[in-house]
Amino acid sequence: MDNQARIDFLKQLIEIDTAGGFEDRLAVVLQSFMQEHDVSCRLLPVMKGRSNFYAELGYGNNDKVLAFCGHQDVVKTEDPAKWQFPPFSAHIENNRMYGRGTADMKGGLAAMAIAMAELKDEGAGLNGKLELLGTVAEESSKINHMQGAQQFAKDGYVDDLTAAIFAEPTNADIAYAHKGSITYRIDSIGKAAHSSRPDLGFNAITPLIHFYQEQERYFGELVAKYENPVLGRAVPVVTKIDGGEQLNAVPDHAELFVKLRTIPETDNDKIIAHLNCIIANINDQDHAQLSIEILGSKIAVTTERDAEIVTIAQKAAADHLGRSFNVRGIAFGTDASEMTKANRDMDVLVFGPGNATAHKIDEYIDLDQYLSMIDIYKQIARDYLK
The missing domain is CATH 3.40.630.10 (Zn peptidases)
Known part of the structure; x- marks a missing residue:
C-alpha cells in the first residue's frame, strides 16, 4: 500500500x-x-x-x-x-x-x-x-x-x-x-432523620469518613513500604464522594469511589482483603453498614x-x-x-x-x-x- x-x-x-x-x-x-x-x-x-x-x-x-x-x-x-x-x-x-x-x-x-x-x-x-x-x-x-x-x-x-x-x-x-489498578466503591447505609433530631437517625457519612481515615493510614504505609524500580510506587486516588439528599436531613446513604494504581509488589487480592478487614472493623466499632464493591481489578x-x-x-x-x-x-x-x-x-x-x-x-x-x-x-x- x-x-x-x-x-x-x-x-x-x-x-x-x-x-x-x-x-x-x-x-x-x-x-x-x-x-x-x-x-x-x-x-x-x-x-x-x-x-x-x-x-x-x-x-x-x-x-x-x-x-x-x-x-x-x-x-x-x-x-x-x-x-x-x-x-x-x-x-x-x-x-x-x-x-x-x-x-x-x-x-x-x-x-x-x-x-x-x-x-x-x-x-x-x-x-x-x-x-x-x-x-x-x-x-x-x-x-x-x-x-x-x-x-x-x-x-x-x-x-x-x-x-x-x-x-x-x-x-x-x-x-x-x-x-495495575483496583477500582472500587464503598457504600454506607444510614437512617434518615430531620437535622434537628440527628439522634433519631444514623448519619451515613460518619462511618464513611472513618473508612477514609483508615484507608489513608493503610495506603500511606503501603506506598512507603513498596517501590518498583521501573514503575515507582502505588498511587491511590479518591475520585468521587457522594452523600445526602438535602441540607436539612441526616443522610441515609453515602458512597466513596477509589482508583488505586498498583505495582507488582502490591498484590491486588491482598489489598482487597485488607480493605474488607477495615470495613469489618468499622462496622463492628461504629455499628455501621459499610460494604465494598470491586468495579475492576487489573494486575x-x-x-x-x-x-x-x-x-x-x-x-x-x-x-x-x-x-x-x-x-x-x-x-x-x-x-x-x-x-x-x-x-x-x-x-x-x-x-x-x-x-x-x-x-x-x-x-x-x-x-x-x-x-x-x-x-x-x-x-x-x-x-x-x-
Whole structure:
C-alpha cells in the first residue's frame, strides 16, 4: 500500500463512531480489509453489537506466536462544539489527522492491521504465527471494563502467545511494564432523620469518613513500604464522594469511589482483603453498614528489560524513527492486564503512535509517526518470527 492508501484506511476507521461501544461497525471494516488481502480473520461476538476481531498469518514450524493487540472502542466526546473540527471527521491539517481515536488508539490499530496485510501481500517468510487481536470494551464499560480482553483469554486465544504488543499511544516510546489498578466503591447505609433530631437517625457519612481515615493510614504505609524500580510506587486516588439528599436531613446513604494504581509488589487480592478487614472493623466499632464493591481489578504487567521482543523493537524504532527514544514503564493500564492473567509467560510491550492528546479535545495523530509505525511493526514481526 502506498502512504495515501495507508492514510485513507486510518481516515475510514476514525470516521466510524465507536464511542461507548458499537465496535461491530469497525470490526466489519477490519474484516473486509483483511479479506481483500487474503488474511484469515473472523469476528468473535462478546456482547450485542460488540465483537472482538481476530486475524492470523501462520508460517513455518517455529513455536513463537506474536500478537498485535489494539482496542476498537474510543472514549466519548464530551463537548464536540469545543473541537476545532468535528471529532469524527478525520480532518487533516499540518500533517496531523484530528479526531476521536486518532491517538487512542485507532492509529495504532490501523498501523498493525496494515502491517499484517502488507506482510501477507509481500509474501513475508515468517517462521511462526502473527496474530491481530482487536478487543471491545477497553474504554467504554462503567464496570469491569476490558471484557474483550477477558473473552480472548477465556477462549484460549492468549494461551500460546510468546509475545504481544499493545498499540496504546506511547509517542513511539517503548514501554515494557505498566501499573495495575483496583477500582472500587464503598457504600454506607444510614437512617434518615430531620437535622434537628440527628439522634433519631444514623448519619451515613460518619462511618464513611472513618473508612477514609483508615484507608489513608493503610495506603500511606503501603506506598512507603513498596517501590518498583521501573514503575515507582502505588498511587491511590479518591475520585468521587457522594452523600445526602438535602441540607436539612441526616443522610441515609453515602458512597466513596477509589482508583488505586498498583505495582507488582502490591498484590491486588491482598489489598482487597485488607480493605474488607477495615470495613469489618468499622462496622463492628461504629455499628455501621459499610460494604465494598470491586468495579475492576487489573494486575500490573512487567517484562524483562533485555527480553528479545524489547531488543527487536528498539532496533526497529531506531531504524525507522532516526532519533533517540525512551524505554520505560508507564502508569496507565492496558488490555495486557487481563490477557497476562491467562498467560504469565508471554512478553509484553506497549508501543504505539499517538501522544498526550488521547481522551482530550482536538485529539490528533502525527501522520509521519503513524506511517513509520507501520514499517516498525512489520520489521518487528519479521525479526521476531525469523
